[in-house]
Amino acid sequence: MTARSWAFNLLIFILIPGPSWAEAPRVAASIKPVHALVAAVMDGAGVPDLLVGGTGSPHSHALRPSEARALGRADVVFWIGPEFETFLQKPLDSLASKAVRVAWMEQSGARLLPGRTIDGGKSSARDGHVWLDPANAIVMVRAIAQTLRRADAANADLYASNAAKTILALEKLDADLERRLAPVRAVPFITFHDALHYLETRFHLNAVGFVVVTPEQMSGAKHVAALTAEIAEHRPVCIFTEPSFGPDLVETLMDGTHLKRGTLDPEGAALRPGPTFYFDLMRGLVDNLTACLSGTAVHER
Secondary structure, X not given: OOHHHHHHHHHHHHHOOOOOOOOOOOEEEOOHHHHHHHHHHHOOOXXXXXXXXXXXXXXXXXXXXXXXXXXXXXXXXXXXXXXXXXXXXXXXXXXXXXXXXXXXXXOOOOOOOEEEOOOOOEEEEEXXXXXXXXXXXXXXXXXXXHHHHHHOHHHHHHHHHHHHHHHHHHHHHHXXXXXXXXXXXXXXXXXXXXXXXXXXXXXXXXXXXXXXXXXXXXXXXXXXXXXXXXXXXXXXXXXXXXXXXXXXXXXXXXXXXXXXXXXXXXXXXXXXXXXXXXXXXXXXXHHHHHHHHOOOOOEOO
C-alpha cells in the first residue's frame, strides 16, 4: 500500500461514523442521600445531577438557576417525595413535567414512620428521613435500578450489577452499624432536630426527646419546659446539635445538668456527594453517636 492510498483509507475510516452508543438518561436527584444511591447504580454509565448541593437544606431550599436547568433537562427525577422536599413540588410540575418521577416514600417495601409532634404524640404526616434506615436504602436501590433499566436498556446489565454490589455493601453496613451501636443502645440521649426516628427505630436506640420538629420551627416555652423535665427524669447522657442549628437553645437546656454535647449531621451537609456518600454519612453518624454516648472523644462544656 502506497503512502497516498494509506492516507486515503485512513481518511475514509475517520469520516465513516462508528457504532452509536446509547447515552444514559439524564437523571436528577433531590438531596445527597438520594443522589448517592443513584450515583452508585449509574456508575460507569453516567453521573446524576444533584439539586440540593453544598449545605443546602431540603426544608428551606430554593433552586439556583443551575439546579433549575438540571431539573428541566432531566429524563428521570429521584426524590424522597412531596411530603419532604416541599420546595420541589412546583418546579417538578413546571420544569420536569415529562420526566419520570420516582419517590422513595412511595416504594413498596419501604418502612415508613409517622411524624412526631413536640408534645410526644403522633401526627398524621409521615417522617421523610427514610434514608436513615439501611433497609430502606436497599429498597430504593432496587427501585433505582429497575427505573434505569427501563429507561436505558443498553446499560441494563450494568445497572443490575451495580445495584447488586450496592445492596451487598448496604447489608454489610447494616450489620456493622448494628454491632457498633449495640453497646450504647440503652444510653439515653436528646437530639436537636427530630431527624433520627428511622435510625432510632432500626437499631433500637434510646432517644428520649428532641428540641424541635424541624429546624425552621423553633419550640415554644411550653415545650422547652417539658423537655427540661424530661432531662431531669431520664437523665440523658448527651444532647446533639447539628452543624448549622441549635447551639443557643441547647446551651440553655444544658445549664445545671451533666449533659455532654455532640454533633450529628443527618443530611451530610459537610460531606462530598458521590457514590460513597451514603456510607460515609451513616458511619459518621454512628461515630459521633457512639463517641458521645460511650463517653469518649466528646465535646464537653
